[in-house]
Amino acid sequence: MVTTEERPDRTESAELLARARAGEAEAYCELAQASETRLFQQAVALCRNPAAAEDLVAETLVEAWKSLHRFDRSCRFSTWLYAILLHRYQKLVRRARSRPVPLAALRPAESSERESLLERSPDPRPLPAEVLLQKELSAQLQEAIEALPPKFQQVVRLRFYEQASLPEIAGALNLPLGTVKSRLYYALENLSRMKSLVNLFKLPEDT
Amino acid sequence: MNVNWLFNPCRRHAVDLGLLAAGALARPDGDRLAKHLERCPGCRARLAQLRTLARELTQDGRNLPSVEPSPSLRRRWMAEIHRIAPATGERRSEDRSRAGDWGAPALPWLTGRRLAWSGIAAMWALILFFRFSAPDAPRPMAAAIPPPTLRQLLLAFRTETHELSAPTPAAAPPDNQPSAPDATAPRSECPENHSTKNLNTA
Numbered sequence: 001m002v003t004t005e006e007r008p009d010r011t012e013s014a015e016l017l018a019r020a021r022a023g024e025a026e027a028y029c030e031l032a033q034a035s036e037t038r039l040f041q042q043a044v045a046l047c048r049n050p051a052a053a054e055d056l057v058a059e060t061l062v063e064a065w066k067s068l069h070r071f072d073r074s075c076r077f078s079t080w081l082y083a084i085l086l087h088r089y090q091k092l093v094r095r096a097r098s099r100p101v102p103l104a105a106l107r108p109a110e111s112s113e114r115e116s117l118l119e120r121s122p123d124p125r126p127l128p129a130e131v132l133l134q135k136e137l138s139a140q141l142q143e144a145i146e147a148l149p150p151k152f153q154q155v156v157r158l159r160f161y162e163q164a165s166l167p168e169i170a171g172a173l174n175l176p177l178g179t180v181k182s183r184l185y186y187a188l189e190n191l192s193r194m195k196s197l198v199n200l201f202k203l204p205e206d207t
Numbered sequence: 208m209n210v211n212w213l214f215n216p217c218r219r220h221a222v223d224l225g226l227l228a229a230g231a232l233a234r235p236d237g238d239r240l241a242k243h244l245e246r247c248p249g250c251r252a253r254l255a256q257l258r259t260l261a262r263e264l265t266q267d268g269r270n271l272p273s274v275e276p277s278p279s280l281r282r283r284w285m286a287e288i289h290r291i292a293p294a295t296g297e298r299r300s301e302d303r304s305r306a307g308d309w310g311a312p313a314l315p316w317l318t319g320r321r322l323a324w325s326g327i328a329a330m331w332a333l334i335l336f337f338r339f340s341a342p343d344a345p346r347p348m349a350a351a352i353p354p355p356t357l358r359q360l361l362l363a364f365r366t367e368t369h370e371l372s373a374p375t376p377a378a379a380p381p382d383n384q385p386s387a388p389d390a391t392a393p394r395s396e397c398p399e400n401h402s403t404k405n406l407n408t409a
Contacts, residue, residue: 134270188228191260
């Protein structure tokens with residue numbers, strides 16, 4: 001009944017990383033290219049807008065290059081990049097909320113979003129009902145996660161969207177392991193009590 | 208401190224329950240939790256609820272949109288990195304040389320907030336050490352006055368008891384009241400007078 005941590009194989013090359021840390025831009029570009037597509041997909045899942053996602057990925061990769069000396073290999077390189085992406089995304093959301101322009105301006109309407117995704121998709125066939133349903137569930141989950149405080153969002157996304165282990169999350173966010181554990185618990189606790197998710201996934205309500 | 212937490216095993220295992228649902232629990236905690244789960248149907252139901260949620264989140268995390276970044280994205284960030292690379296390299300080498308001047312930190316984990324709290328704790332430890340470890344040297348004022356002898360103490364005690372037993376004129380009773388007993392006569396109900404008598408006889 002006790003589960004173990006899933007730790008995917010480390011794909012980043014130690015040699016490339018050492019060269020990049022020594023200041024070799026080519027080595028860093030090679031290293032970052034391996035994570036670029038996944039990072040972009042994660043950014044699209046966050047922003048739901050490919051143009052905004054591209055900006056976010058570009059900012060993230062440049063920021064990662066500037067602070068590469070802080071990467072201590074306590075987590076995967078891709079996890080570290082995703083943590084930077086999340087940080088920048090939350091900054092973007094905070095900035096957008098503080099402006100008079102509504103946040104909706106960053107996100108196009110559902111139909112145009114789907115069209116833009118279809119244009120870029122390698123297989124642009126009409127989406128079957130199951131996929132649409134999955135998209136609906138995904139949108140509900142994203143809304144629920146975004147209702148959490150930012151510190152809980154980071155832990156939930158790193159755990160479930162990056163499949164990072166708890167020590168990796170602690171390394172990526174530079175937090176003690178105990179803090180990561182309690183944040184993950186409180187995030188799940190808050191999510192499980194949200195009415196929208198209780199109805200959506202038929203979660204049994206507490207008595 | 209919330210005392211209920213100590214006596215409520217469900218609350219004690221709440222965090223572990225969440226971690227178990229998220230598939231991120233180490234074995235020793237899991238064994239303790241397994242024993243609790245065998246006995247507690249409420250926690251079993253809660254675990255099922257959290258597991259459903261964790262499964263949906265994991266599923267959603269694996270279903271990332273199947274989109275490819277445009278080639279212009281790669282060109283964009285690579286160009287930016289090559290543009291800033293010389294400056295970044297210089298800054299890093301400066302950092303390295305600065306670190307070389309000072310040497311590697313003796314305690315690399317002792318930074319930021321930890322360093323601040325450690326400093327405060329060390330300061331308090333020093334204050335407490337000097338407060339309680341100082342030798343019991345006589346204070347200057349106390350050293351100037353010699354301690355009283357036993358005879359002086361007894362005399363002072365006798366004087367005090369005489370003053371207490373003497374009647375005061377203001378406390379004289381009115382005429383219609385029964386007169387007070389003679390102040391010189393010993394009062395049997397007062398134990399202090401016995402001690403005075405004993406002292407006088409002694």
